[in-house]
Amino acid sequence: MSAARSCRPPRALAGLFLWHLRNTGARQVPCRFVHLYHVASNRLITFQYFNFLKRMYVTQCNKDLSQRAKPKSDSIVSPFHELHQLDQEKKVVHKISPISPLHQSWSEMSSRNELTEVKSAAETEDSVIPVGAESKEDRQWKEMKLHLDDLPGILARLSKIKLTALVVSTASAGFAMAPVPFELTCFLLASLGTGLASCAANSINQFFEVPFDSNMNRTKNRPLVRGQISPLLAVCFAASCGIPGIALLTLGVNPLTGALGAFNIFLYTCCYTPLKRMSIANTWVGAVVGAIPPIMGWTAATGSLDAGALLLGGILYSWQFPHFNALSWGLREDYSRGGYCMMSVTHPGLCRRVALRHCLALIGLSAVAPVLNITTWTFPIISLPINLYISYLGFRFYRDADRSSSRKLFFCSLWHLPMLLLVMFTCKKSVLEKEDKGDLPGGSHEMAMEIRLP
């Protein structure tokens, strides 16, 4: 919340709106789906899009296929409320733990008394009612039974649906930038396949990380941590998303895209997730994981791995660093305690240097785009202001190394990427332009033609 307050007024409003939504619980999930659909289909930077991104990053997101966003609101909003929760939890836990199954009915009575006592205390102490309701729920013992009407919400959280949506939108950006005529069925199949692959990878990631997630503030409300779903079901869900997803990509689009999808799942679940606890190299592996979806989009459209695909992948790869390094700067305590090897904890200087280096790399990569005939020369010129701004924030982060500069850089990265992709799309070199030799105005286009011909 305080992050929202430090930004410009519209964003503060968005922050307030988001915070309220976050606390009203799973009922909001259907609305978010509709929201997501609108966002995915429009690709316009509207206020809603900002909302969507912010909600994704500020509420439930996690380290993931492409974005390393972590819900900062968790750590920012609730430290005070959590202190209350801990005190009250203490009372309940002391009551319940020494009780054997024989005394279940007695314990149920006394625990219920405890709970009502605690509940009334919670109601008077907690100033914000939505948060109070959540913490009340949290302190109760829950039956580990799957209720089918909860299942969609649980699976959405298991598959990190919002992050998946962002991954799909980067893949569709890759598809859109490919210099071939647009085919709707191919586009839809590629997006669906990528989405399913992303759901599978995210579910396996959560399956692996249950005890670690329970110890970190932003991830402790995940379905497996809360026991809302069994590990077996999580694995079955992952398999039932991943196998059809990859099959769809291989058979419905092309084998190259399918192979990339399968490789990405492997990279994320078997390389990145274990590596997070072993060495700081995980950040680089994770950046590759994030760079692959747009490459997949491109290969889905063209069927081959061109320089353009690699450039798009490179842009996303470079973007991951300022995004993630800035985010991880505020989470150092949780990472240290949880045992995660992150640059921000072990090599803080390197963390900031790398972030700055890659901000500058973005400028360079944007300049390469017209050389490879993906966009016109207007692209590096129009994107220069936003690239310079993020580089400036990267420099400030490098120099100041404090919480406010890291937050500024992180929030900038959130709007920087969609804006960059949008500008790239609008500056895309039209396929028709290339075919029509006679009508071309200006020397640069003719030069482009000459390069294309062989």
Added chain:
Amino acid sequence: PPAHSHSDWIGPPDKHSNLRPVIFYVPPKESALERRLREARQEAQASNQRFWARHNRAFRQEKEEFIYSRLKAKGLEMRDESGQKATLNAEEMADFYKDFLSKNLKKHLQYNRDWYKRNFRITFLMGQVALVRALRWLRRRKKNVEQ
């Protein structure tokens, strides 16, 4: 959890380990396979609880000691005039976090290996139990249809 319940119950996060304890339901006619699964889960729960409770306690203790030693070096007290606990800012704590992480890295590597093994084993057993139950249900259905 109520006495008549036929499922497991999960509780609020433990104060020390942040893990949620589970009370496992023991069915009257538990098969050997189901018992193996339940025991594996109980063992994993106990082991996780031990590790994280100890680890988190060590973290809190070392953090306190670090803050105390740094404050002393600066010539300040643990609590200022208003009675509030004095804290160091994030940059000063960064040294502690880095130190703590590198000290515990080996412990974490060992725990990771343990956890992954346990997790796979439990999930595999769950799969076996589910399969056996499904086959039993199908056989019962066939018997009912034949009757």
